[in-house]
Each structure stands twice: as structure tokens, then as C-alpha cells.
Amino acid sequence: MSRAGSATRMSRRPRSPAGDQQAIKSPFRQAFTRLRRNRAAVIALFVLVAEMVIAAGAPLFTQYDPVAIEPPDSLQAPSAKHIMGTDQFGRDIYARVLFGARISLQVGVVSVGIATICGVPLGLVAGYYGGRVDSSIVRAMDLMLAFPGILLALAIVTILGPSLRNSMIAVGISAIPSRVRLVRGSVLFTKENAYVEAARALGCSESTIMFRHILPNIVSPLIVLSSLGIATAILTAASLSFLGLGAQPPTPEWGAMLGGGRAYMGVAWWMTTFPGVAIMVTVLAMNILGDGLRDAFDPKLGE
Amino acid sequence: MTTYVARRIVGSVPIVIALSVLVFSIMHLVPGDPAQMMLGEIGVSAEATANLRKQLGLDDPIHVQYFRFVANALHGDFGRSFRSSQPVTEMLAEQFPSTFQLTVAGLATAIVLGVLLGIIAAVRRNSLLDHSSMLVALIGVSMPDFWFGLVLIMLFSFTLHLFPATGSATLRHLVLPAFALGFGALAVVARLVRSSVLDVLKEDYIRTARAKGLSERIVIYKHVLRNSLIPVVTMVGLQFGRLLGGSVVIEQVFTRQGIGRLTVNAILDKDFQVVQGGVFLSALIFIAVNLLVDISYGWLDPRVRYE
Numbered sequence: 001m002s003r004a005g006s007a008t009r010m011s012r013r014p015r016s017p018a019g020d021q022q023a024i025k026s027p028f029r030q031a032f033t034r035l036r037r038n039r040a041a042v043i044a045l046f047v048l049v050a051e052m053v054i055a056a057g058a059p060l061f062t063q064y065d066p067v068a069i070e071p072p073d074s075l076q077a078p079s080a081k082h083i084m085g086t087d088q089f090g091r092d093i094y095a096r097v098l099f100g101a102r103i104s105l106q107v108g109v110v111s112v113g114i115a116t117i118c119g120v121p122l123g124l125v126a127g128y129y130g131g132r133v134d135s136s137i138v139r140a141m142d143l144m145l146a147f148p149g150i151l152l153a154l155a156i157v158t159i160l161g162p163s164l165r166n167s168m169i170a171v172g173i174s175a176i177p178s179r180v181r182l183v184r185g186s187v188l189f190t191k192e193n194a195y196v197e198a199a200r201a202l203g204c205s206e207s208t209i210m211f212r213h214i215l216p217n218i219v220s221p222l223i224v225l226s227s228l229g230i231a232t233a234i235l236t237a238a239s240l241s242f243l244g245l246g247a248q249p250p251t252p253e254w255g256a257m258l259g260g261g262r263a264y265m266g267v268a269w270w271m272t273t274f275p276g277v278a279i280m281v282t283v284l285a286m287n288i289l290g291d292g293l294r295d296a297f298d299p300k301l302g303e
Numbered sequence: 304m305t306t307y308v309a310r311r312i313v314g315s316v317p318i319v320i321a322l323s324v325l326v327f328s329i330m331h332l333v334p335g336d337p338a339q340m341m342l343g344e345i346g347v348s349a350e351a352t353a354n355l356r357k358q359l360g361l362d363d364p365i366h367v368q369y370f371r372f373v374a375n376a377l378h379g380d381f382g383r384s385f386r387s388s389q390p391v392t393e394m395l396a397e398q399f400p401s402t403f404q405l406t407v408a409g410l411a412t413a414i415v416l417g418v419l420l421g422i423i424a425a426v427r428r429n430s431l432l433d434h435s436s437m438l439v440a441l442i443g444v445s446m447p448d449f450w451f452g453l454v455l456i457m458l459f460s461f462t463l464h465l466f467p468a469t470g471s472a473t474l475r476h477l478v479l480p481a482f483a484l485g486f487g488a489l490a491v492v493a494r495l496v497r498s499s500v501l502d503v504l505k506e507d508y509i510r511t512a513r514a515k516g517l518s519e520r521i522v523i524y525k526h527v528l529r530n531s532l533i534p535v536v537t538m539v540g541l542q543f544g545r546l547l548g549g550s551v552v553i554e555q556v557f558t559r560q561g562i563g564r565l566t567v568n569a570i571l572d573k574d575f576q577v578v579q580g581g582v583f584l585s586a587l588i589f590i591a592v593n594l595l596v597d598i599s600y601g602w603l604d605p606r607v608r609y610e
Contacts, residue, residue, distance in 0.1 A: 139317065139321075142318060143318055143321045143322065143325070146318050146322055146586050146589060146590050147548075147582075147585075147586050147589070148543075148544035148545070148547040148548040148585055148586065148588075148589040149544060149545050149546075149547065149548015149549055149551070150549075150551055150552065151547075151548050151551065151582060151585050151586065154551065154566065154567070154570065154582070155325070155326075155578075155582050157570070158329060158333065158570050158575070158578050158582075159329060159332045159333055161333075161334070162570075162571075231445065235447055238447055239447065239448075239449060239552050242447075242449050242552065242555070243551075243552065243555055243567050244567075244571055245567070245570060245571070255447075255449075258447075258449065258450055261453075262453065262556070265453065265457055265461065266461050269457055272450075272453045272454075272457065273454075273457075276450035276453065276454065279447050279450060280442070280445055280446050280447065280450070283445040283446075283447070284441065284442065284445035286445075287441065287444060287445050288441070
């Protein structure tokens with residue numbers, strides 16, 4: 001964060017000739033300017049903000065309770081009364097999709113949070129100290145990467161037991177290695193800089209050097225990885241719930257709704273259509289935003 | 304080359320050992336007594352449980368149990384299912400061909416269609432064709448594979464009656480699952496091929512090829528394609544793992560037999576002996592495939608051998 005801080009200070013410098021303004025913009029503001037010009041990314045951001053608003057105020061957008069059972073209304077096709085139809089228990093799909101947004105956004109943020117909180121310090125330590133510490137951390141990560149795809153998350157859920165909370169933990173843990181790799185790689189590159197040498201010469205403690213001098217340089221790739229990571233986390237957690245190993249009934253989770261709707265595909269297409277569209281729109285927006293952020297932070301990569 | 308291969312094989316031994324520790328610990332980390340689980344929840348006398356514990360060696364020190372687990376695993380013995388008492392190895396062997404068939408078919412779909420889409424997009428850069436194929440690719444990355452599977456079933460089985468929705472008896476049963484599984488990887492391959500073709504098109508030797516009057520088709524197929532496929536080869540290993548993981552979900556969607564379905568059902572049934580076997584086998588296959596990919600780098604690009 002110190003980088004952003006010092007950058008603000010820079011931009012508050014006394015106004016010199018107007019031409020200098022461009023040159024002294026902070027990297028973050030430059031990135032933001034570039035992001036604003038990327039139409040697809042702006043739309044994606046708008047979609048995600050709208051979704052957050054809907055998730056936060058879900059009860060305001062529907063009169064139905066997402067878990068209340070209404071047997072006489074079961075398996076109704078979309079109509080004016082239930083715009084996305086109802087499921088086998090007569091629950092309103094639209095209400096469940098709205099409340100599902102809360103769960104999916106939460107899953108994305110919590111899982112990526114777990115991965116970042118565990119992965120960043122490990123990557124910093126591995127890259128900074130090198131030697132035996134580094135090789136043992138790298139080995140441990142290689143082991144985690146030896147599990148194909150969703151399998152590591154499955155193994156963790158097996159041990160912890162199936163539930164929404166445990167699926168978030170499992171998805172978060174399986175995303176740790178990619179953080180460690182990114183941070184470690186950047187640290188190896190950054191620690192050769194003269195200012196790190198200078199900080200050491202000034203007698204800064206090692207944790208100060210790692211967190212105040214090296215970490216700020218890794219913030220932008222970390223932001224990009226996190227936005228793409230949220231997309232992956234939402235997908236993986238939805239897969240776990242679809243398999244019955246994540247959110248348990250009657251929680252209105254999109255993956256679990258698809259799992260429940262599977263048995264009624266022949267008679268109630270709406271049960272397996274709308275939650276799927278919801279997942280796809282969220283993940284698509286997150287991916288487009290992530291791509292946009294990557295191009296904005298590193299314009300060279302865009303070409 | 305032989306030393307390189309040997310070094311790679313030796314390099315993956317620690318991973319396999321660590322994997323065995325992890326898989327072994329699944330049984331000991333899940334809450335509950337394995338002997339109790341084997342006998343089921345119904346009232347069994349404490350004596351019977353104690354007898355079974357002794358029989359299974361569950362009272363031995365943990366390291367003794369681990370070494371016994373490894374010794375058995377080396378003999379291909381992963382114990383018996385708590386539920387059906389069938390040997391786990393036998394169950395895995397029954398399910399493996401189906402998963403292998405699905406993964407390979409998915410990978411083939413992804414590579415063939417992905418390369419085609421990527422080349423078209425790159426050669427016709429910035430055309431409508433380019434933009435639409437890249438949109439398809441982006442959707443492919445963002446679409447949950449299990450939902451795509453459900454959509455395919457609704458469309459091609461329930462509405463058009465072209466392909467069966469479930470089962471794994473014939474090749475017709477393979478079409479929808481393979482496409483559902485491969486679609487995400489197809490998108491990744493298409494994006495990669497596009498950018499790689501665009502890079503190669505800028506090379507001097509392409510200008511030379513055109514300058515000497517070769518037809519555009521020969522330039523694309525003989526000069527561009529070969530050079531731009533190298534990064535694709537490197538990606539196959541990664542995508543194989545992704546598809547192997549994806550098959551867990553796809554098998555469930557299409558009620559298709561396979562390792563993934565076996566493992567998931569075992570987790571839900573608390574049949575942990577089967578879970579251990581399924582997880583171990585999947586990870587082992589993945590490690591082996593990555594090893595083969597590593598070795599193929601050394602073969603394709605001799606510089607790698609001297610790293």
C-alpha cells in the first residue's frame with residue numbers, strides 16, 4: 001500500500017507545466033484510466049456492481065422467501081407470478097437465484113481471501129529467504145499441484161465433511177499454490193533492486209523489507225490474479241455443491257440448484273436454466289474484468 | 304536423453320511418497336473410527352468392533368500402519384470397500400476404462416476444434432469470424448462444464464432426440480459428455496493458438512516464405528502451423544489434468560460410470576477406503592502424464608535437458 005500512498009503524495013506536488021501531469025500520474029491511476037477506456041471491462045464491472053447491489057438487497061427485489069416450501073405451486077413454468085418458475089417444492093426460482101448471488105459472491109471473496117492470506121506470506125518467505133525454506137515450500141506446493149483439477153478440493157471436503165463453509169475452505173486451500181508461485185517469482189525478481197539493498201543498509205527489519213518494500217510491487221499482478229481467481233473459485237464451489245459436497249439443501253446456492261434440477265430436466269427446463277445463466281454471467285464478467293485489469297496494469301501484455 | 308529421463312523419474316518419487324502420506328491420512332483425519340464405519344451404524348457389540356480393529360491393525364502405531372498401507376499399495380491392494388466389501392482395486396479397474404475414454408475424447412475434441420478455431424481467428428484477424436470465435440472461447444472459459452452438460456442434454460437428448468442423455472454403453476453415449484468436458488479446454492487452446500499464430504506470422508521466415516512466392520495456404524499449413532503448435536504441446540499436460548478433474552463432474556451429469564463418479568459417491572457414502580483408492584489413482588495418473596510431457600519437452604527441445 002505504501003506505493004499507492006507515496007504516489008498520491010507525488011501527484012499532489014506543486015503544479016508545474018501542464019505537460020508534466022501525465023508523467024507523474026501514479027501507476028494505479030494510469031491503470032484506472034486505461035481500464036475506463038476498455039468498454040468490455042467497464043460493462044463487466046457494471047454487471048458485477050449491479051449484482052452486488054442485488055445480492056445485498058435481495059429481499060427488496062422479490063416478495064418470495066427463497067426457502068419457504070409451497071407444495072401447491074410446485075414445478076410451475078415461468079409466468080407473471082413466478083418469472084423464473086418454481087422448483088419441485090414450489091419455491092420461487094427467481095428469489096433463489098437472487099439470494100444465490102449472496103452465496104456465490106461470498107464464496108468467491110472468502111476463498112480468494114483464504115488463498116491470499118496463506119499464499120502471500122508463504123511466497124514472500126520462500127522468495128526472500130531462498131535455500132532450504134524455499135525448496136520445502138515449493139515442494140509442498142508441487143504436491144498440492146499433483147492433484148488434477150477439483151480433486152484436491154474433493155479430498156479436503158472428504159476430511160472436513162460436506163458443507164458450504166468447508167467447500168470455501170477447500171477451494172481456498174487449493175488456490176494457495178498459484179499465489180505462492182506468483183509472489184515467489186515476483187520476489188525473486190524484485191529483491192535484486194537497489195532500494196531493497198538500501199532498506200537493508202538502513203537497518204530495516206526483514207519483515208519491514210518484505211511487507212513494505214517488496215510486497216507493494218506485487219500488488220498489481222495479485223489484483224489481476226485475484227479477480228480471475230474469484231471466477232475460478234465460484235465455478236469450483238458451484239461444482240462441489242452440484243455434486244452434493246458443498247452447500248446443503250435448502251440453501252439457495254446456484255450449483256446446488258442445478259444439482260437439484262437435474263432430475264426434473266425433462267419437465268422443468270427452467271430449474272436448470274436460470275441458475276446456470278447466473279453462474280455464467282458472474283464468471284464471465286469476472287473473467288472480462290480480470291483480463292481488462294491485466295491489460296490495464298501491463299499494456300505491453302495486451303498486444 | 305537417458306540421464307534426463309532418469310532424473311525426471313527420480314524427481315517425481317518424493318511427490319509420490321508425499322502423495323501416499325496424504326492419501327493414507329484421509330482415513331485417519333476423517334472423524335470416526337474406521338472399524339465402526341465398516342460395521343455400519345447399527346448396534347454392534349463393542350467386542351466385535353475391538354476384534355475388527357485388531358484384525359485391521361488399527362491398534363498398531365501410526366507409522367506401522369502407514370508402512371503396511373504402502374506395502375499393500377505397492378502390491379496394488381487398497382483394501383476393501385466398507386459398503387460392498389469388493390476389493391477397491393477391482394472396483395477402480397472396472398471404472399478406469401470409462402474415465403480414460405472420456406478424458407481422451409474430451410482432449411481430442413478440445414485440441415482439434417480449438418486449433419481450428421484459433422487458426423481461423425488469427426488468419427482472419429479482427430474480422431467478424433475472429434471476434435465471434437474469441438467470444439465463443441471466452442464463454443467456454445466461463446461456462447460451468449456441468450451446466451454446459453445439462454444444456455446439451457436438454458437440447459440434444461430431450462428436444463432433438465439425437466444422442467442418449469445417460470449411460471456409457473456405446474460411442475454415441477460418448478459424444479455429449481466428451482463435448483461438455485472438452486469445451487472449456489477448447490476455449491483455452493483456441494485462445495493460445497490464436498496468439499501463437501499471430502506471433503509466428505510476424506517472424507522473418509514467414510516473410511521469406513511469402514517472398515519466394517509460396518501460396519498462402521502452404522505458408523499457413525507448413526510454416527505457421529508447425530511453429531505455432533509448440534506451445535500447444537506444452538499445454539496438453541495441463542489440460543489433461545484439468546479434464547481428468549472435470550470428468551468427476553461430467554460423469555455425475557451424464558450418470559456415466561467412471562473413477563470420478565465412484566469417488567464422489569464413495570465420499571457421500573463415507574466409503575473412505577474407496578475414496579483413498581480413487582484419489583490416489585487419479586493423482587498418480589496426473590503425475591505420470593506430467594512426467595511424459597516433461598520428457599517430451601526434452602525430446603522436442605534438446606536445450607531443456609541441460610537445465
